[in-house]
Amino acid sequence: MRSASDDLTARARIREAAIRAFARDGFDAVSMRAIAKDAGVSAALIVHHFGDKNALRTACDDYVVAAFIDDKHELIEAPTADRIRAALNDVERYGPYVDYLGRMLGDSTPAADRLFDEIIRVTRDVLDEQRAAGLLVEMSDPEMTTLLVAMMGLAPLMMRAQVGRVLGHDQLSPAGMLRTTLPTLELLTHGIYSSTAFLDGARQAVASETAPEAAPRTDHPTEGGAS
Amino acid sequence: MRSASDDLTARARIREAAIRAFARDGFDAVSMRAIAKDAGVSAALIVHHFGDKNALRTACDDYVVAAFIDDKHELIEAPTADRIRAALNDVERYGPYVDYLGRMLGDSTPAADRLFDEIIRVTRDVLDEQRAAGLLVEMSDPEMTTLLVAMMGLAPLMMRAQVGRVLGHDQLSPAGMLRTTLPTLELLTHGIYSSTAFLDGARQAVASETAPEAAPRTDHPTEGGAS
């Protein structure tokens, strides 16, 4: 029953066990003793190595953030044909960390802030690059769009369990990634609407809301929404 | 210092305090005594009314889910000009519940499952309706696209703190909603890519991955991806 974690130092085993447990149940729901048991050590050794439970958490935070930031920029970047294939076979290696990352983004720890900032930064850089190459359409608010694109990539991580349940298979498995890829790029390339009716309606609504003194919103007939 | 919650029954006050606390700190991080103090009652009364802490949680779950499902279908639906304006002034009323909802979607409680299923169902219905009206472009995988669209709407709820921090103001405030609306509809109407290069690349990658025996992936020059 012994796994590949046997050849790790106790310190690393504790960290791995903690990451697994925190990702599965959340920081507060996991006791030091549970982590210790899973790592095959005593609870006191965790304190010996990490200081206290919060320090263990930040150690896990830093480790996971580093694992994604240091050598995984390409996972966040926009997909190209070859990158997609590479990613498909790679995702499983990061399985244990993906759930941890999803949980981090919900909280507001310093490490989570750093991670989110970094993800936004990389997304922005990629989009800027693509814009310079003439690959992007014009957009009214590039920074907000950056956030939206980043969130599109992050959402499946945070809702992994729900999405997997609805889909019937894990979205982050190779098969799931395969199924996600095409619809995502369709959405990013053509949108979903064939008409500009919704967009036009929103433009009017926003205009009349941001400058209501110039255009006093009486009951003029412009808001006759279809459906 | 007393607020509008004074005219609620003790049972309701406990529920409200619990929802607030669970949303802010998470279920496991909140003690019965803290909730009791916030509600102005004793811890024993919580047990008297709800049974135990887990029952209190499911009561909160059910209440929040019902609040959103019963009379808030329109919040989830695709925005039209007048709906947007209505929603802008409405969001604040649901503030306390929004964070709770965001936290729910991360876990996999029965109530969260029901909620997610319902959100997907409504999203699917709206999209089907719009498809029937000829408003949607063709898509390769409508069900997957439904999930993507739903996740686009849910992601800001789950990452509210992070997004607010980056933006400098709460995305779910009226001002934030206003700023989000236009980029979102631009994305849904035009996508972000002016070229089909990425989409074409993905189509090739998916095709060669799903049917690799028909097209043995030798080093043919189709995967020369630009930067």
Add this chain to the structure above:
DNA sequence: ACCGCGACTGAACATCTGTTTAGTCTGCTG
């Protein structure tokens, strides 16, 4: 007036929490 019942409480309870303490074992260094 009395009864009963539900709302409500403070204190006690057992258990679990993170952490400390005192100590053992092992391997390296002088």
Add this chain to the structure above:
DNA sequence: CAGCAGACTAAACAGATGTTCAGTCGCGGT
């Protein structure tokens, strides 16, 4: 060999936790 340092542990600790208990209060029905 002595001695020191660090890995490691079992046991104890103080405090917090969810829950139970015994009892008080106030109110509607008879």
